[in-house]
Amino acid sequence: MITLGLIINPLSGIGGAVGLKGSDGTDIVEQALALGAQKKSLARSRQALQVIADLSSRFQILTCPAEMGEELAAEFGFSYRLIDADIAQTHTSADDTRKAAQAMLDAGVDLLVFAGGDGTARDICAVIGDAVPVIGIPAGVKIHSGVYGITPLATGNVIRSLLCGELVDVKEAEVRDLDEDAFRNNQVRARHYGDMRVPQHGHFVQAVKQGGVEDESLVLVDIAAYLCEEMEDDVLYLIGSGKTTQAIMDELGLENTLLGVDAVCNRELVGRDLSASQLLQLSSQYQQTIAVVSVMGGQGHIFGRGNQQLSPALLHQLGKQNIRVISTKTKIAALNGRPLIMDSGDPQLDQAWSGTIEIITGYRDHIVHTLA
Structure with missing residues (x-):
């Protein structure tokens, strides 16, 4: 049976709809919530996992408490267990993401599935590197990295292909992140933070956001x-x-x-x-x-x-x-x-x-x- 690691950043993308151009940092999260922002990563994760709901007998899930994965796994009735790590129940942080990734690396998951944006990918890459195949559910404001499905449904389709035993390539993809402070001042500064191995199937995984401007x-x-x-x-x-x-x-x-x-x-x-x-x-x-x-x-x-x-x-x-x-x-x-x-x-x-x-x-x- 395949073991899927599941990490959901519940605060990912929370600044997008209210024009904050990112979600990194406690101050930005508090500002977004004060402006009436709604959490969206759980809904986007639901879209992805719905694609594999009928294949639940083929996998088990290792996940995090509460909003970081447990609630959604229980909602679908998936067989799951929780990681043994000190993870916050609310207002999760980058440190919680890294702790979760380390626990899943230690447990030897077959594929790590995570929902977030470039900041989340960066945190996971810092721990996982190329040790375990990963694929992201796009839920952030800025998604320049090549480790995400082009949509949540596309991410689900890649996982489904793997569970069904289809031929799925695994290729290295870049993790990139922007300087959010510069981003809010109309400056685009992207940096390469590393590479992770990502399952590839058809056109379901997005390319890295191209930087630079053509002379057109x-x-x-x-x-x-x-x-x-x-x-x-x-x-x-x-x-x-x-x-x-x-x-x-x-x-x-x-x-x-x-x-x-x-x-x-x-x-x-x-x-x-x-x-x-x-x-x-x-x-x-x-x-x-x-x-x-x-x-x-x-x-x-x-x-x-x-x-x-x-x-x-x-x-x-x-x-x-x-x-x-x-x-x-x-x-x-x-x-x-x-x-x-x-x-x-x-x-x-x-x-x-x-x-x-x-x-x-x-x-x-x-x-x-x-x-x-």
Whole structure:
């Protein structure tokens, strides 16, 4: 019988929807909770484990107390036991994650499954290294590391393939993390912290977030000029994060939040660096709202990576017809035929929007690409 280690960081991603751009540190967690942030990693872990629920006779789980794994294992009725380590019951920390990883390494788990973001991956990598295969359930704000499934369901599918005895490669993948303080000041500083061995199956495991910026300034100017020309009066435009969308704000001559979501109406700034609740409230005041998002280089995500402020509730309210995706053709070609990824946090919404979507790639230039 296969033994799966399960570590859930219950506070991972808690700062995303309220615009804090991270969850590292007690102060940020307390600030996020004070702003009304909701814990999401348990729900995302549930999505992943649901995929293997019918195979429970093939594995047992070694996990942590309470929110760090025990509650979910009990909910599914899985056979599980708890690690022998001094783990906090609430307000868990990076130290708790490292203690849990060490206990699972000592116990000799076959595969370590964890839910979190780059900070969680970094903590686990510091203990595990390449000693045990691992795979992450994406639940954080910033996910640049290549150790996560492209969605929680994708992570579940990789685990399922392993449990079913299918051929699953194991390859080294990078663990990368950002400096959150610099991130909040619109500076992207990613550092390589090590490598872990990750099961690979199809296109279920995400690539490392590509750093750097291509010299495609003329293409971005064309895209920005076209979008600004098409802007209608009295329509609210939500400009998503990233350097691609920054070109639109530059074209309008407006101040831009590189790593946040800004709101524009009648070519004027009506909101800066807005949280999920602020966006939902502001959008309800307009007859039409359009969200402009870019494609994450190397991975293909349009939702769920760095723009959690665009919540499932807001996306339901907008509808797929009010989404504008922008990208250079070079970035799309680099996906090598892989679809764009929607990881909104609501699997039913992701499924409903799957199929194809138009991408603006230049001045009056569009392509159609698959969306998974």
